[in-house]
Amino acid sequence: MSHTPEIQVLVGFETTTGFGNPFQLDNATYGKLDTGTLGGVQLVDLTSMIRSINIKRGRNRELEQFNAGTASVVFYDPTRILDPLNTASSYYPFVGPRNPIEVYADGVDIFCGVVTDWNIDYGVAANATDTVARCADAFTVLANQAMDDWTPTAQASGARVNAVLDRSEVRYQGPRSIDTGSSTLGAYAVAAGTNVLTYLQTVMASEQGYLFIAADGTLTFRGRETALNATPTITFKDDGTGVRYQSLTNAYGDELLYNYIQTQSPAGAVQINSNATSIALYQAQQYSKLDLLNSTTAEVDALGEYLLGRYKDPQLRFTGVQVQLAGLSAADQASVLGNDLTDIVSVLKTFGTGTPATVTQTLITSGVEHSITPASHTVRFTFESTDGNSYLTLDTAIFGKLDENLLAF
Numbered sequence: 395m396s397h398t399p400e401i402q403v404l405v406g407f408e409t410t411t412g413f414g415n416p417f418q419l420d421n422a423t424y425g426k427l428d429t430g431t432l433g434g435v436q437l438v439d440l441t442s443m444i445r446s447i448n449i450k451r452g453r454n455r456e457l458e459q460f461n462a463g464t465a466s467v468v469f470y471d472p473t474r475i476l477d478p479l480n481t482a483s484s485y486y487p488f489v490g491p492r493n494p495i496e497v498y499a500d501g502v503d504i505f506c507g508v509v510t511d512w513n514i515d516y517g518v519a520a521n522a523t524d525t526v527a528r529c530a531d532a533f534t535v536l537a538n539q540a541m542d543d544w545t546p547t548a549q550a551s552g553a554r555v556n557a558v559l560d561r562s563e564v565r566y567q568g569p570r571s572i573d574t575g576s577s578t579l580g581a582y583a584v585a586a587g588t589n590v591l592t593y594l595q596t597v598m599a600s601e602q603g604y605l606f607i608a609a610d611g612t613l614t615f616r617g618r619e620t621a622l623n624a625t626p627t628i629t630f631k632d633d634g635t636g637v638r639y640q641s642l643t644n645a646y647g648d649e650l651l652y653n654y655i656q657t658q659s660p661a662g663a664v665q666i667n668s669n670a671t672s673i674a675l676y677q678a679q680q681y682s683k684l685d686l687l688n689s690t691t692a693e694v695d696a697l698g699e700y701l702l703g704r705y706k707d708p709q710l711r712f713t714g715v716q717v718q719l720a721g722l723s724a725a726d727q728a729s730v731l732g733n734d735l736t737d738i739v740s741v742l743k744t745f746g747t748g749t750p751a752t753v754t755q756t757l758i759t760s761g762v763e764h765s766i767t768p769a770s771h772t773v774r775f776t777f778e779s780t781d782g783n784s785y786l787t788l789d790t791a792i793f794g795k796l797d798e799n800l801l802a803f
Contacts, residue, residue, distance in 0.1 A: 398720045398771040399499040399727055402441050403467060405509070405527070406494035407485045409436035435494060438485075440476075443469040445524065445767075447497060449505045451531070451609070452735055452761025456650055456778045457681070459595045460606040460735070462533035465497065465505045469525045476525040477514060495529050496611075499771070502731040504764055506611030507531035531607040532568050536591040539564055543586040548689050551575030551601040555594060555615045564590055568613055575617040577601045577697070580689035582660045600659070600687040602697060604736050609762070616736050618700075626740035626756055628729045630715050633744050633752075637726045639715040640772075642743055646710035652681035653706045657698040662691035667698035672706040681705070704779075712741045712755050714776040720769075730773055735759055738780065756780050 444467065451463035474480040478489045489512060497505040511528040542563050546554060552575040559566035577600055584593065597615075598605040604616040629636040653672035658664040664684065681701065688694045719727050733739065742754045761776030 398766075398769070399502075399731065401444065401447065401766060401771075402439065402498040402501075403444055403447070404437040404496045404498075405440050406435040406437045408488040409434055437494070437496065440469060443471060443476075445470050447764065447766040449497065449762070449764040449766075451505075451763070452606070452759075452776060454761075456760070459598070460533075460604070462537065463505065463507065463531035463607055465495070465507065465527075465529040467495070467497070467527040467529065469527065471523045471525045474523055476512065476527075477523065478512060493527075495527065499731050499764075499766075500727065502728070503608075503610035504731065505529070505531070505609060507607075508534070510534060532611060532613060533591060533607055535568075536564075536566070536594065537589070539590040541584055541586070541588045541590060541593065543584060545581055545583045546579075548581045549579060551577045551579055551597055551603065551617070552615055554579050554597050554687070555605070558590060558594055558597075559613070566613065568611060570613040570615075571608070572613075572615045573603070573617040573620075575601045575603060575615070576619060577693060578689045579687040580659065580661055582687060596685060596687060599683060599685075600697075602700065606735050609734050614735075620736055620758070626738045628733050628737070629740040629742070630717075631742040633742065636740075636742065637717065637729055638722065639717050639741075641716045642712060642741065643714045644711060645713045646708060648676065648679065648708060650705055651676060651679045651708045652701065654678045654680045655698040655702050656680065656682040656684065657686060657694045657701075658684040659686040659688045659691075659694050661689060661694060665691060665695040665698050667695065667702045669702055669706040676708075709779055711779045712743070712757060712777060714761075714774060715741060716772060716774045719771040719773060733759060733762070733775065735762065739775070739777065741777070 446468045447465065449463070449465045453460045469476055471477065475483045475485060476489055477483065478487070480486060483489065491510055493509040495507060495509055496503065507529045509527045510530050513526040513528060515524045515526070541558070541561060544561070546557055549557065552572045555572050558564060559570065579597065579600055594605055602618040604614070604620060606614055608614045630639045631637065632639065632642070653669045653676065655667040656664055686694055686697070688697060717730055719730060722730065737759045738756065739759060740754060740756050742752060744752050757777035758780050759775055760778040763774040765772045
């Protein structure tokens with residue numbers, strides 16, 4: 395019999411005695427011995443109160459930044475334990491912004507972040523209260539931080555990400571997974587007041603990599619090699635042999651058509667890369683990125699050539715699938731729940747007429763959405779194209795042959 399995954403929602407509250415005032419170092423009131431109460435945050439299981447959950451993570455389009463992941467969790471709360479006005483609540487006065495929240499499906503993380511708003515609909519009846527927790531992932535913390543002035547050393551893009559997170563005025567406390575990266579960034583001064591998230595996203599653009607918060611709350615930086623010669627970890631099919639999807643969308647337009655690329659870093663002048671054949675076919679379509687951090691003009695030029703190779707011709711690409719988990723086997727449900735941002739997938743579409751009879755594309759996951767009610771759990775993935783070029787990869791039978799594959803920069 396079909397079933398949806400078991401959902402669990404945990405919300406963190408202070409755990410002082412009676413949820414009283416916690417001991418706080420250097421605080422004139424609660425920093426006194428024998429005054430505050432030792433405690434911390436305890437995650438409380440509120441699953442039984444859930445009406446619905448909606449989660450959205452990822453980005454809208456290639457070459458854009460990844461957005462902060464968001465979630466909306468609706469609780470049925472007739473006893474008002476999540477009402478900040480209710481002094482009789484066992485959680486009073488600790489229902490407020492920045493309560494940590496974690497959402498699991500069959501034990502798999504699908505969202506980790508903090509509550510940014512508690513919105514309450516009291517309704518007409520006195521005991522008919524719905525409380526909506528609006529949530530965001532750790533990007534919301536970085537987006538509200540700024541750096542002091544400093545000058546980093548020339549370093550790999552991954553090392554630059556770590557250097558920012560380790561700054562004394564940032565002190566990022568969450569888990570992180572940082573690739574080395576393939577680009578070298580220059581020793582360019584950072585002005586006081588520079589927004590932390592904006593700067594990290596500039597590092598991402600200089601690498602042409604990926605910066606996002608994973609489903610389990612890990613701040614993740616992936617180098618551009620993630621999408622080179624990619625091997626799928628999950629296969630979506632409509633012929634009964636893979637993970638079955640409900641719907642498939644595709645796109646074939648000029649939104650990612652760029653044949654005249656302008657790039658620049660403080661290392662030197664603007665670098666121009668263009669393709670005359672593409673311009674003759676489609677007219678000039680410009681893409682400019684003039685705030686890069688790469689250490690040399692040669693690397694800036696190579697990055698422009700890389701972008702030109704990817705975007706000088708329009709591509710017909712599958713852009714998303716929607717999956718209803720209730721109709722899948724436990725193994726397929728686990729595969730879907732485990733598929734996260736930048737994971738590689740394969741999508742097969744069969745046709746009843748025309749040629750070819752099937753089309754298969756290898757894609758990179760760029761967005762994940764969950765829509766959950768007691769009787770339904772749908773997941774929608776959005777995809778981007780992997781780099782269709784073949785790049786030299788040492789020690790592989792297919793991509794390790796001389797004179798057959800391209801060199802990546």
